């Protein structure tokens with residue numbers, strides 16, 4: 497649930513939590529009530545507030561009517577500030593509001609009308625916490641923000657930006673919720689339900705197709721089904737579709753292993769603890785389609801936008817795939833499975849071939865919590881991105897930058913493919929100890945023919961130890977598809 501957003505030219509209430517913006521060096525507190533300006537100045541001097549990113553000033557005014565909070569949010573240099581800074585600073589200010597149990601916040605927009613969508617996104621992100629499984633008491637202790645007042649002139653543009661911001665934030669938070677939900681409550685069947693819900697609320701704008709085990713088998717998805725065969729739960733291959741007006745076809749493929757035990761190559765308990773998140777790629781895809789379903793944006797670059805989720809569990813059992821088994825992917829390539837914990841690339845292999853040959857996508861992005869190696873290389877802030885097309889990557893980079901979906905481009909070093917060759921099949925699914933993220937990418941490339949393609953390994957940023965799921969990828973792909981900001 498996102499808070500209710502109101503647009504008001506003026507708003508007063510003695511118990512409010514007020515938020516103002518300030519750029520670096522300007523000491524622009526002129527929007528504050530005059531009696532507070534001096535206080536803010538003093539506090540700013542004391543805290544060495546310079547309005548840089550990450551700076552916040554917080555002042556409380558206590559009266560018999562209650563406690564009023566004033567927060568000045570630093571946005572960095574005026575010339576260089578990005579939507580990402582606004583979003584993250586807003587989020588921080590709202591977290592502070594929740595800490596002091598404010599139920600409403602008042603945001604003084606002033607000259608930030610053009611940033612309203614990001615402001616709304618930041619508010620919703622800051623207000624988010626995963627409390628589906630929390631008891632009543634705990635919920636009462638940490639109440640959510642109920643109402644947000646944007647103090648500004650109500651224009652058509654502002655109204656539209658608010659609506660877009662709510663839709664994109666809801667999409668992001670839906671993805672976070674799905675990733676945070678334990679595997680007992682989120683398995684392939686539930687992903688299908690989520691997809692169908694998105695289809696229903698779109699009123700025809702998003703259509704859903706689900707291929708069951710038999711249909712996948714008939715098509716020849718031996719790699720995906722090889723992963724799924726150890727689980728009691730049936731796999732589901734989910735396809736979402738949205739129409740645009742362009743000439744190209746775009747497919748967004750998300751790794752959707754709803755629980756990854758490692759299979760017979762069982763993970764140690766430490767490594768298995770947060771493996772409910774192994775469907776974060778699929779959750780990002782569903783998040784994007786949730787936005788398409790509610791916002792119904794005009795997508796001018798693509799004639800068709802597809803989402804593809806090869807959803808299953810990776811479990812050990814008497815039926816499970818064994819190390820040394822050979823599977824045949826949808827494009828006829830055979831893969832010797834030497835480690836059943838390198839399962840994501842198997843499921844993705846079939847999904848990539850499906851996207852290009854069946855859906856005829858000529859632009860494909862896959863997003864996956866794929867390798868621990870990528871996290872070792874880049875940490876938890878950055879995704880690793882691999883691409884066979886510089887222009888595609890460059891275009892996406894600007895949107896990723898503006899939305900805070902940060903990544904580092906990694907090399908698609910083809911020479912490593914020789915280490916992924918099997919002596920008894922075309923490929924094997926692991927290739928030695930070093931360069932694991934690159935080898936996985938090079939492996940996946942064997943399942944893409946001509947399409948312009950990006951593979952994004954989000955093993956690091958999909959999840960933070962402190963905040964749970966991040967929803968990485970939802971906003972950047974939404975902005976990329978809609979291209980509503982000039983970059």
Ligand SMILES: [Zn+2]
Pocket residue numbers: 756758810836837838839840
């Ligand atoms: Zn695995």
